[in-house]
Amino acid sequence: MSEAPARCRQAVKGIDASGPYPVEYRFAYAPSAERHLVVVLAGPDDPDGYGWATGEMDDLPANILWIRDRFDGGSASYLCRAMDFGVESSVAEVVARVTELLGLDRAEVTLWGSGRGGSAALHLGLKHGYGNIVAVGPEFALGSTLRERRPAAARHVLGEPTADDDARALDALLPDLLASGVHPQAHLYVVLPPNDEPDAGRELCLGLLRRYRNADLVQRTFPLLHLAHMLVAGLVPRLTPAPRAEGRPSAGLPGIGGYLKSTSVVQGSFAAPVVLSPGPDDLLAATGVRLVGRAPGAVRVSLWENGTYLASAPVTQDGDWSWTRRTWTPGEHNVRLFAVDAYGYQSQRTEAQFTVSDHLTPGALRTRPAAATPVVQRPEAYLEVPVHRVGFTGFATGAARVGFRENGAVLGECAVAPDGAWSWAPDGPWSGGPHTVEVFSIGAADTESRPVAVTFAAES
Structure with a gap:
């Protein structure tokens, strides 16, 4: 299902369920097929679990991937659900897959987040080697801060009861990553709130950030969308060139198009109600x-x-x-x-x-007259039937046709004889294993009866 954010960018919504946790996303092509991807990660107060998704980035000449912070029914800060870090690996895999399908290098990707989304941008960007990271008001003590300020979210992320050891493990996540010096060539932009009270954990992380040669502490008054345009253009505020690959792929790149279709939130194989x-x-x-x-x-x-x-x-x-x-x-x-x-x-x-x-x-x-509920004579419920001999017979007095569905998908239909008898067999063999088929009659005015479920096993 496609939707238009506040201005003019068309965003495609999808769900990638290939990892341990399904990842909900929105994706918008670059207006002129620019070679850049901006990945937007939400903070806890962003509406509907998406950040910067109300039109602020419509003029940005980049592909944009919004990832929703909603996993197993709640915010997981893109990290974990009850300390299960399958959330992090699921998100990282989606970002890597979209980057690859767009034909981009990781140097041509900007991770952008606010609040705990900014913390996630730092964590994922450094750990997985992406070119630019913009963290607006990030939290650094990811366990204890959550327990103090958002108890319900802490129970979702840490599990119940929230254990001290687990909170300390999350608190150490960003400091340990920064202390390791991983991905030293990253362009880092950390925006701190003007009235933020300093604490030991934050000062430790800021000191570790200053070891990165391309790290900047950005004033909140700096125009952030101007920064975004500079990063997409391959420039940083110090005006040093960011690595860029040659060539310009078209917006209709087959790889990303196939991915968006296969993970679309609207699935053609899922029958309509x-x-x-x-x-x-x-x-x-x-x-x-x-x-x-x-x-x-x-x-x-x-x-x-x-x-x-x-x-x-x-x-x-x-x-x-x-x-x-x-x-x-x-x-x-x-x-x-x-x-x-x-x-x-x-x-x-x-x-x-x-x-x-x-x-x-x-x-x-x-109303028009309702269709009569069909009577199914064959196959008998819970019996084994050879895959080449599956067929249905029965009666549906007063009906015009009888239809057949399995898992919401229509299998076929047959006409009802004047005496109410009907029979139907598929064109080919059935797949082996159990089947539950809904049989329903259809009246002269196309009214459907309540279906009758028939369960049997097809044996090869």
């Missing part, structure tokens, strides 16, 4: 309209109308969902829906169309 009622010919009273449907494999269904968010309906383990709104305005309504799975991936969109009248009493409904 089914709306069982109301239907497009239904006329309902203005109060108490209830939407009912199916979304197997999803944890919730998100509902929108005219670009406005309406609600999020939870999905049961059986794949059912429903949502009731107390009052609707009279007239035609077109509600758009999509399903969301446990990782945050979204399905394709579907629509619920119906008409509301203020001349009907609550509970009144004028």
